[in-house]
Amino acid sequence: MAPETGEMRKRTFVVTRFDPDKDQVPKTQTYEVACRPDWKVLDALNHIKDEIDPTLSHRWSCRMAVCGSCGMNVNGEPKLTCKTQLADYGEVVEVEPLANFPIVRDLVIEMDGFMEKFKSVKPWVIVAKEKAAEEGPNRQSPEELSAFKQFSMCINCMLCYAACPVVAKEPHFLGPAAIALGHRYNMDSRDEGAAERNEVFRGEGTVFHCSYANECTEVCPKNVDPAAAINQAKLNAVVDWAASFVVKRNG
Amino acid sequence: MMESFRHDVIVVGGGGAGLRAAIAAVEADPKVTVALVSKVYPMRSHTVSAEGGAAAYVEGKGDSLEKHAYDTVKGSDFLAAQDSVDYFVEQAPLELTRLEHWGCPWSRNDDGTVATRPFGGMAVPRTWFAADKVGFHMLHSLFQHSLRFDRIVRYDEHFVTKLLVDDGAVKGVAALDIRSGAMRMFQGRAVILATGGAGKCFPFTTNGNIKTGDGMSLAYRAGVGLKDMEFVQYHPTGLPGTGILITEASRGEGGYVLNAEGERFLVTRDYGVGQKAELGPRDMISRAEILEIEAGRGIKGPYGEFVQLDLRHLGEAKIMAKLPFVRELSKIYAGVDPVHEPIPIRPVLHYMMGGVDTDVRGATPLPGLYAAGEVACVSMNGANRLGSNSLTECLVFGARAGREAVAYGRGASDGQEARLRAAAEEEGARIDALRGRKRGSEKIAALRSEMQTAMESGCGVYRKQESMQQAVSDLARIKSRYDDIALEDASKVFNTEILAALELGAMLDVAQAIAVSAAHRTESRGAHACRDFPQRNDRDFLYHSMVFHEESGPRLDKKSVTITRFQPEERKY
Known part of the structure; x- marks a missing residue:
């Protein structure tokens, strides 16, 4: 007992x-x-x-x-x-x-700064054309769901900011939870906003400032693994940038 | 001079109902701005703790709107307003679909359609779920979606202490900015209350610390009646000691409820749940557990006697896929791993069926005042709510209240600013006088605890006339002592002592309304189970109880029930 x-x-x-x-x-x-x-x-x-x-x-x-x-x-x-x-x-x-x-x-x-970072990653579904409720739910396979589910488990407790050595030195660093949240929407099969968010991720003080300390993942009480999200987001932001460059050159 | 803000609509509370109302309001009119005033950051709202699911008709599962309506009305022991229920079941699938479009990670079937699970008192599996963290995902999806709208202006950590009424209509609110300690005035043509329930009136509850009945008290103090307050729901599966909720989805996924002898008493004995067994409605299962414990078939523990919830036969894979949070909570807060051991459980105060009197539009009788979610009594739950109806209720009636408030505001005036300001200044002076008030001899925590004890002994799962009357007189005494509380913290910045004092004031209003309503209803209906009057009595009590605030104490009244297609019948499963 x-x-x-x-x-x-x-x-x-x-x-x-x-x-x-x-x-x-x-x-x-x-x-x-x-x-x-x-x-x-x-x-x-x-x-x-x-x-x-x-x-x-x-x-x-x-x-x-x-x-x-x-x-x-x-x-x-x-x-x-x-x-x-x-x-x-x-x-x-x-x-x-x-x-x-x-x-x-x-x-x-005081969490004003966190709330601004949180909003800056556009944590909502971005689509070219919004569907009416009458059209019914989107289909999403269990595999598509599991591609982002872990990153949707963040409770915004901010322990990862308290643990992050980069945040300690650079308070303006976007930080683990906000990056994981933006990445969560980028990985959602229903979303079409990755290009906009990758723009944010390529900005000053975001994904590339992460120093791989992994402290965020160690203190996360919900096993969100923000460090993995940052690494994936980093890669996607680069690939997306390279792809846009190719499209521009070709276009 | 007091800082003031003006918006078209003021939403008080940032949980499921408040966020949905705010989004609906800005979508209803491209010029409207909304003040979202909440005592906590929206993602801290108690919607976050809901676990099991949200009910709505799904095509191709043998369901129909009529079946969902019938289950809801029968679950309510025929005290639901059937116009509200009809609107609810019709809007429910649209609202859950909107949430899907807004990113809610609903669990899926292999073909990509939204998965559903069985729930108590529901004839077919119509409960949508996101594993066992449905409230959390709904709240975060809504909050994140709401950030798209610059016209939703958040005032986080502002505690509304008074509705500002001018010329017979609500025109704003006065609120304490918790961070600075300053009072502020919010002017608006309509106010929507979405502050949730009042579980903290009781000592043993699933509810978080913030659930102190604030919105119910605000409306009550402004002259609006509180409806059906005697109907409070005990959830059958709470962890002893903490009261932490173990979701009904545990039973929906096949869990067993066992007594000390390992017997599935809901199957082997007649507790009125029939073939539904563990999927019976909450009021009946909570009563069955109490009777088992009284019959000596409970298990003794340091926090009283309990029975058990057994998930072992579901296996680790299913528990991890469908009920991972239940496993986490059981391990941390009960020290058991449900993969290997049964979970200790007992009935725990969970939900208020009653609340601020509204019609199907979410409108209260006071012009300009709307309410939605648990704070409201739109009468879709009657005397007993079915599990998984309330998350959907927050969306359906939050959205309706948001649209109705905007429509009302078009024809309403702004109110006379000087008069509103005078009322807000007066309220500010009251709060200032309370802060750090040394005179007085009563302690907040002690009075709160006495109130909670009175509520538990008077308004528990089973009630007796004598104990309910005792609670009524105890509460009257506690309330008069409340006027004599002493506060030690005179500081302005993030003073949580004055917050606790104001919350206790609200809870005492709500507790009194519950006890007075309960004591008057000499019958048993839904969650209101009287030992002295075990039968339902439609001839004398098929009506909504109403309680109004008077200087001399609560005044009781009654209101008729809207019954359309489902006539009252014996509630048997």
């Missing part, structure tokens, strides 16, 4: 605190919490919020690893806190906001 039958264990949480109206720089605050053995990091944060310190701010909602709200750095690694078992940690647990993002408050990061 479930592992929740064991003893409560006392742990120390070292949590980043920051209120821009009061603090010049982030500081830490320590909380002692008696934790159930089946708790996740998020359970401890919620306990702190409800029982110890109502002034702590963090984002969370679904607590089942699908809404993508609760990404934080735990002992220095980007994690979805709702699926990170405390049992895997020692007595001291450090919780910080996701790295490589500006901090709004405490554990809450």
Whole structure:
């Protein structure tokens, strides 16, 4: 049966605190919490919020690893806190906001830049002529579906941005999740927008800035494998560019 | 001076219904702009957690619109408005097809057509699915598609605290910008509520932290009735402790529900589900589980007694193809691998059949105010919703509300700006006074927990007159104590304590409406199962309950049910 039958264990949480109206720089605050053995990091944060310190701010909602709200750095690694078992940690647990993002408050990061990158890859189906609903669904074989399905599993938790060494140095780098998303549509048999997106991918600070560190794929909680998406997107963007060059020359 | 924004339509909530409404509104008129105001970024909305599927008629599978309508009405225990159901089943395939055109990765048959699976209470397999992450894929497809439209202007992480009403019609909203802590005014000719349900009124729920009944409370406070609130759905397969949902698709794909003795009690004993067994409707299976546990055939665990969901006979390949998320959730949150062990499960609060009173157009009786999705009660679910109807409902009625709001706005005025601003400033002053308010002796978390306990003991799977009355009086007491809450966080930027305080206020409105409606209905119908009154009583109770906000407390009323082609009959499977 479930592992929740064991003893409560006392742990120390070292949590980043920051209120821009009061603090010049982030500081830490320590909380002692008696934790159930089946708790996740998020359970401890919620306990702190409800029982110890109502002034702590963090984002969370679904607590089942699908809404993508609760990404934080735990002992220095980007994690979805709702699926990170405390049992895997020692007595001291450090919780910080996701790295490589500006901090709004405490554990809450600013995601404006991410949202712009996200939109810039045109993450929607582009077709020359839109079909009416009355014409019925497109056919798509299971093989065509599996060509992009993995890249459609991204929950936008942004752990890959917190892990990416390129984002750390160049905040404007388009980044793993956005590239994987654009690539997802490029690989969808229903889409005709690859040329437009490849244009984006060939721009400054995109696929070619990736340094193959593979950190994104290692931290992804949903096995999206953004590193594979970037590599494929890179190749496609080059092939597409070469093909357009040939067409132009011939045309 | 308070910052203000003006758009033709204001959509409150960025989940399935809100996004669909916003897209429909900008498509209905090339000049219309929409404010999409949501307390979370749209992709965080709770639609994301839906798992099993979305129902719609599919050609060539022995289905018909009439069959889908009949299943829905029967599932509702004949409390559904049949005009709403007819519109729903007719639009359902078109809406799911639109989503397909917009990129939703529906699972496919070998010939490339969209695959469907069986679901509880549905006569034929008409549930479209994308493995077992249907809500996630629908939400992300809708959100990504919505980014095409520059005329959908998002105001992410804005919490709407009040509807602005002028001259008898809704003309805007006041909202707290969570990031800055500033209040803002949004003016618009029509407002669409799409804020979802209120599962957090209960302690043990599938719902995410954000499901606090905000939209229901906004409408209620503006004088709109809440309809059929006593009908709350318990899903039969939640993980003990966390309440995390294990999808009904587990049973749709062939899973068994077992008691401690390993017996398929839905097959071996008479719980009213007949031949449907594990594919019976949710209300009946939840009751069966409670009766099994009461009969001593449950399994004791650290979070109470439970029964089991057994998928082992499906085999690893099928589980990985059709139910990979169920496997992931079971491993992480229950410590079991369903390929090798049964999953511990128990009934868990899942969905509100009731909500803001609307007609088939999504219009509330208050001019300019629309509602769609779980926040609304368009009465297509009556006393019990069938699984996989609600994702489709978000699309069908979200789209309708979006179009209707645009049409209404053409003939409506903007409202008197000075009066609206005065109302918004007053609301801003109320919020400012609450922030960091040290006086008071009650704690938010403690009151929330007391409310949840009252709801569980009064409005559970099985109810008793006495316990429902107890919940009504407990809630009245908790509500008066709410006026005395103390807040410690006086800061402006991303203050989640004031958010929790406002959400608790909304939940108390909704909880009271649920308890008062439940206590008055001395019959059993759909999800409302009274131990003292086990029979359905059409003579006295074939009507919608209505609750209105009054200063002295909730006021009950009733509304007739639209019955057209399906006359009430005994609900047996």
